[in-house]
Amino acid sequence: MARNINQYSFVVDAMLGKIARKLRLFGFDTVYDPNIDDMDILNSLKYYGRIILTNDQALIKRCKKRGINTILLNNKTELENLVTIFRTLDIKYISLQNLFHVCTCCNGIIETIIDKNSIKNQIPDRLLHSRYIFYKCSQCNKIYWIGTHIEHIACLIRDINIKLAAVN
Numbered sequence: 007m008a009r010n011i012n013q014y015s016f017v018v019d020a021m022l023g024k025i026a027r028k029l030r031l032f033g034f035d036t037v038y039d040p041n042i043d044d045m046d047i048l049n050s051l052k053y054y055g056r057i058i059l060t061n062d063q064a065l066i067k068r069c070k071k072r073g074i075n076t077i078l079l080n081n082k083t084e085l086e087n088l089v090t091i092f093r094t095l096d097i098k099y100i101s102l103q104n105l106f107h108v109c110t111c112c113n114g115i116i117e118t119i120i121d122k123n124s125i126k127n128q129i130p131d132r133l134l135h136s137r138y139i140f141y142k143c144s145q146c147n148k149i150y151w152i153g154t155h156i157e158h159i160a161c162l163i164r165d166i167n168i169k170l171a172a173v174n
């Protein structure tokens with residue numbers, strides 16, 4: 007049976023912002039702040055229970071001493087780094103269905119907009135009329151819709167799933 011991937015949450019080290027955005031896109035609760043430093047990660051209770059993702063060997067060692075779960079990301083490509091995360095956690099499959107759950111900008115919860123007229127002042131008219139479903143971040147109010155970039159994301163997810171399926 008497939009795992010519920012959202013059981014995992016992360017703190018992403020300052021160097022890995024693109025990874026953080028992808029994890030949010032895939033529906034994971036992911037803390038990322040470019041100003042975060044090692045001492046924050048090691049000492050802050052607010053990150054308790056989150057898995058630390060970093061390319062810093064020294065930080066990995068310090069986390070391990072304190073019993074904090076970490077995954078080292080030192081692959082050459084973003085795709086390989088993402089696959090490393092999911093393999094480590096025994097996640098076998100990433101689903102397109104988890105898109106539009108977590109805001110890629112702020113990690114807020116995204117909600118489906120019931121009445122699209124309520125956002126008519128926030129997006130261009132042609133967009134409002136050409137789409138049926140819109141989503142909105144409950145925290146930063148960013149509006150999302152299914153656009154052309156979805157094909158790009160679907161390709162990335164397909165590539166990830168092919169690699170995950172290849173491991174037995």
Ligand SMILES: [Zn+2]
Binds near residue numbers: 110111112143145
């Ligand atoms: Zn947001």
